[in-house]
Amino acid sequence: MHVDALLVLSFGGPEGPADVRPFLENVTRGRGVPPERLDAVEEHYQHFGGVSPINARNRELIAAVEARTDLPVYFGNRNWHPMVEDTVAEMARAGVARAAVFATSAYGGYSACLQYHEDVARARKAVGEDAPELVKLRHFFDHPAFVAANADAVRAAQATLPAGARLVFTAHSVPVSADVSSGPPGEERRYSSQIAEAARLVAAELGVDDYDVVWQSRSGPPQVPWLEPDILDHLDALHERGVPAVVLSPVGFVSDHVEVIWDLDTEARERAAELGMGFARAATAGPDPRFADMVVELVAELTDGTPARRLGSVPSAGCGVNGVPCAVDCCRLPVRPSR
Template identity: 50%
Template sequence: MSRVLDPAPYDALLLLSFGGPEGPDDVVPFLENVTRGRGIPKERLKEVGQHYFLFGGVSPINDQNRALLDALRKDFADHGLGLPVYWGNRNWAPYLTDTLREMVADGRRRILVLATSAYASYSGCRQYRENLADALATLEAEGLELPKIDKLRHYFNHPGFVRPMVEGVLRSLAELPEDVRDGAHIAFTTHSIPTSAADTSGPVEDHGDGGAYVRQHLDVARLIADAVREETGVDHPWELVYQSRSGAPHIPWLEPDICDHLEELHGAGVPAVVMAPIGFVSDHMEVMYDLDTEAKAKAEELGLPVRRSATVGADPRFAAAVRELVLERAAVESGRAVERCALSALGPSHDLCPVGCCPARAPKPAAAGADSPYA
């Protein structure tokens, strides 16, 4: 990695996230934003919103993003990287379009985007790029000068993302009763998505059984399991499982579900389980409800000891990884040689999403890719 902390040609970093309600009155409007265009009745949204109402109508994701913003700004300042960091969301304030409008007013013309999703998929990458294109189209209609936007590559196998999760699993194992610790299985969890979306995730050459989405998650799970074995001397069995399924029941989604997996492990006599949510950057609502509430209730019903390891969140090593990724991309754009940091055989991901990468069912313009109308 180059030690010259030069972010040129970039003049700002945008943290782009999903967003979430910050009070009971926000829940249904937030869900209306998330499901816009799908024709879901408000009464159904109120039912879905019960997950949020259990936590006072507040999603933890916004506070977690504020913590990450603080961590990024501190890391950048501590290392002399003079790059301002902004924050915009897809589905709640601060909205992406408003933030981009602010950035243009501040004179930002070359913007790097950090999405709070580490893996390739339509919902985890291309949909963010579509939202960027929508926002740019709005600014263009307002007669504003459009900035050039690039997106940081997928960081699933960057050590600054992986190492905090390794330590989270080690802590969770240490919290288990000693008599069941060595026999514990690790359930690596991520968001379930339709199998058709998984199969077409990543570049076209990666399409097929599970696509890049499954392949990348298996890669991270293997990295963590190997590190745990090296540091404990115990080879814990593990499996990649899924959570947070939604949508019509007749449409195939990735399986097994975490609760079904816990039942299967209990039936096989497994003495304990560590749930490791590797598919999520922070402990937001889907982690707190689907794992800390539903899955833990299932484990209690079964009498199965479980622990849930922490996500990366605002860990300083993740903030440092973002700094390295910013400098890496700046070097590439400036034509300088750079070492790309990646732990696994899959290597570093692509800088520019190619044509056909994570396609949508209905084609829409997407920024920050080879097919961007805003090159």
């Protein structure tokens, strides 16, 4: 399949204090999130000058990919500028007829996958009949480059602590109702199973048999069950067991953003210090040169039929055209609580 361009599609983040509140309102629109919750999250962003690292990291990734391919690379976001609608309009004006879409999430699930299909559909509808065909690339949680980049980041973090630090993988929590799919029996695709598989593969690369997978960044009403345990609760439990130090690997994320640098580098680090535990946080995989190599390889799977390299056995998909997900049902909308 020929493509004229690559679209890097991401979540978005504010790039100054005045951006924070409108950004958060975009993220939570239609979800009934109370203003006081937005106030609390806004404080997290303002702690870092109102700037999320995510846009800068994505621009760095785009530059690295551009150095590896002749394709023009475009950048669009779900929640903040450059908005994907504006970017797809720019692509149409440039004469792009078909583009591959690399979404900056390695996993399935609603927010991590299906919502990106919705972003594509919304953008194409906004542009109209001149909108390019947009083909989303697959999940990559078990790609060898992603696994190797995460493993080397853990090694670097381990080197800052005495031997014996506990390895703990983290990922963004989601409602339990959103962690289910309706695939064939035995092939149900769940976000948490893909996270667990990525953690297993990274740990195997490190030669580690005993590790933990925990969750972070929970939000929403307390009556709605989310994936647990939470990272802060887990640090308390490890302390009670006498664990002297931890290495956190944010395997659920491809680049730093506020939910990494606040929830882990700030809150988790402070909790570990209170408990007298050694603490190190591994880098995310996105800045590693192999990550850009992987993006180019994923495009080649689409354009040249290059065989997909996968280390794991957990089912994945994530592909789709023009905002219509692949035929395999791997994601579903979270169930909203009745009010």
